[in-house]
Amino acid sequence: MRYLATIGYWMLAVLILATVIVSFGYSFDRALFLATAMLPGMFCAKFFLPQAIRAPRRRAVAVIAVSLAIWVIEWIAMLLAHRYTQVIPWYDDIPFPTLFLNPFFLLLVLAAIVVPETLLARYLDRRLPHTERISFISDRRRVTLETTQIVYIESNDSEVLLHTLDGAVYRTKTRISQWERLLDDRFVRIHRAYIVNSAFVEELAGSQVMVAGKRFELSRKYREEAIHSFARVAKR
Secondary structure, three states, rough: HHHHHHHHHHHHHHHHHHHHHHOOOOOOHHHHHHHHHHHHHHHHHHOOOOOOOHHOHHHHHHHHHHHHHHHHHHHHHHHHHHHHOOOOOOOOOOOOOHHOOHHHHHHHHHHHHHHHHHHHHHHHHHHOOOOOEEEEEEOOOOEEEEEHHHHEEEEEEEEEEEEEEEOOEEEEEOOOHHHHHOOOEEEEEEEEEEEHHHHHHHEEOOOOEOOOOEEEOOOOOOHHHHHHHHHHOOOO
């Protein structure tokens, strides 16, 4: 349900954006093509801009750099899409709108799309039930676990270890970055090699966190995001 709602939102956002582009003189099918070309910038804004905003150092520089990069990506994508439609005989020859060159206009459009999607994702996280079971292959056999039993996940060279509440350890070939995407926001990345279940966090002090009696170091890269995630989950 969560994924269907997210996909539905992005489809609706593209359609709305296409109707806006129609006002510049484009036909709807051409406007829809240009709106789709804006998706790369939207996804960059969704995934990279929040990280820049929470950067531990030189936050303003990070936000400006990411915003500039997003604007360049959007401008190039829309210009290429516009030029592509120009070579199709049945399309009218419409000049590239100068407003599309305005970085404030493009960033405003992106904010109008990405901010509601972020709020929708947070709402769905609060309202919809978390994934309670997950299946994977460990030592050539299929294992199904309650996610509430997973205490932490450890990347160990070429394999990943799942440590559970009963002390069992399951070995998998699924990379830790894939586990990060598969599991819900109760599971927080705190280090290049560790993801922990926030339900088992006992103490958070400085750059260290105690999880089910085991102490972990919060790496500089993930520290601020992890602390923010722990606080958000605790408020529920």
